[in-house]
Amino acid sequence: VDSIGVDDVFIANLIVGSQKIDRLLKLSEKAKVIVGVDSVEVAQPISDYAMKCGLKVPVLIKIDVGLQRLGVPYGRPALELAKKIDKMKGLELEGIYTHEGHAYGVTDNNQIKSIALEAGHKMIQTAEMIRKTGIEVKTVSVGSTPTVRTSLTIEGITEVRPGAYVFNDYFEMRLGVSTEYDCAFTILATVISVPSEDRAVIDAGTKSYTSDKAQAFGVYGLIKGMPDVHLVRAYEEHGVINMPEGKLKVGDRIEIIPNHVCPVVNLFDEVVALRKDKVEAIWKVSARGKLM
Template sequence: MTSMTALDTPTLLLDYQKLLKNINEIASFAKEHNLSYRPHIKTHKSVDIAKLQLQAGAVGITTATIPEAEAMAAGGIKDILIAYPISSPQKIKRLIKLLQQGIKLKVMADSAEQLSYLQQELEHTPFTLEVWIKVNSGLNRCGVEPGRDALLLAEKIMSHSKLKLGGILTHAGHSYAASSCAEIERIGLREGKAVVESAEECEKAGIPIPVRSVGSTPTYKISGKVPGITEIRPGNAVFFDAIQAGLGVTTLENCALTVLASVSGVYPDRIVFDTGSKTLCLDKGAHGNETVKGFGHVVGHPEVTIERLSEEHGVGVVSGDTSLKLNDKVEIIPNHACTVANMFEEYVVHKGGNVIGGWKVE
């Protein structure tokens, strides 16, 4: 059996036991609170991991892009939500191909104009497409405003012969910029209420809303408890990372994804690793999070801070003494697991430090 320390670097490592623990924690929360679980696979982009999530009770998956949906469909996954507004005719034709494969497809919508494009492309097909309304719960990215605007869009969906309304969703991604657990709590409650209040507005008008869905790893255990919510869509929680640990959502010990790196240079005032921006990414959180220190946590070496990155070099500064020397290998917990996984083609899966397989990053 190969020890992971015998691998070349940089290598994307995945701790199998921590992965299963993280998946089961989400699934247990969903079961306890009578929620459906539809994980966002943009974190891992792996059919193998998605199938583990389905085995744990997930009702389907969420993707951010059509290529992600196509890859998951090719891997045998049949129930897919694309949580991104799609309006270009080129992209809609790809949606139709997924429908032709028998995929139970859902898409997100937040404008009447987008609905018109969907209707136009679907009119000459035998298919009806399920559409979920995106409401803005504070991220101020995509989405209609909760309440009356959601009702108006719901009425538009109902007026189109080739569209059917399946649910209302939101994503509180601004929770990644929270400065305290109390702020995460406030964001999570607002997230849940934005969806529930919008659904209630629709149902008062006689439009049923079967699914009320929330996401965001920092908030799903808060928004998921709001009465009326029926589904959670956390993504990052499958792995966790240094940002989530910095937010207080988890601990570094629960982070399943690491990068195996080598010391490629030792100098009087710095240590250089073979993991630069093309490996660790220049990411401290897309929404301004300031809780992380440096560009990744060097496991077992708190004296080292990766202070700067060039493309193939991670430059660490040392506070005090260190035992690290040339060719030593270390694990680095990335700041943002989603972007780092996106840089690799394969996970090297290990258990107790021994390699047990390789899973493709589709």
């Protein structure tokens, strides 16, 4: 953490197991590292280990507002957990957080806005319930890219954590929350074969852009600036494109907007940053391979 100049970071996930807790505590000696908890079973071991090391680990309680993945239900169940965590001597309860990822399950902007408002209000309601018992709630954090614009308008939300928002991707385009112009991250590929007039093969496959959402979308990504060219099949090192006759030839280069940019970034050691078609910087992907 300190090697890249970060001294305050939130790991929006649950840390379970002695090896992970040990790594967490070592990081906590170098920087402020906040982690999520959603049960006593997750929180208590962290507290116990921290006490042995003379540390207090800051935590946020993960609240389930509708995604039904991680998290304690909002409202009273969250309040009861907060009371228990507040008594753990190795933890410092800083607040609550959620991920309203169920917004990805709709395609209408009004529905997305409704999910954002509902999630925000559930979080604020939960925070107020906890505060009324005398427990401080400094942070009320929400996060997802589709909902970010609405979340920013909700009074009482102290933090928003959009992820794909940094680069955007084809998923966000399909939801109507970004355009092709907004998508900053692409994979550069080269046409290496044109077996027929309407089919081309490129030198990039699932090792470059994953197979995420391909079954749902019918393509493995969007070819930038070529709406009539479709990446319809993918193998580890190859992609197969359907196209109008003669559209591409061997040696042509194309840019692929990934279906889901988040896992794609983790596949590369470096990102080449361009401005007006000139290389401005090369960014090292510092968290490459750093999986939970």
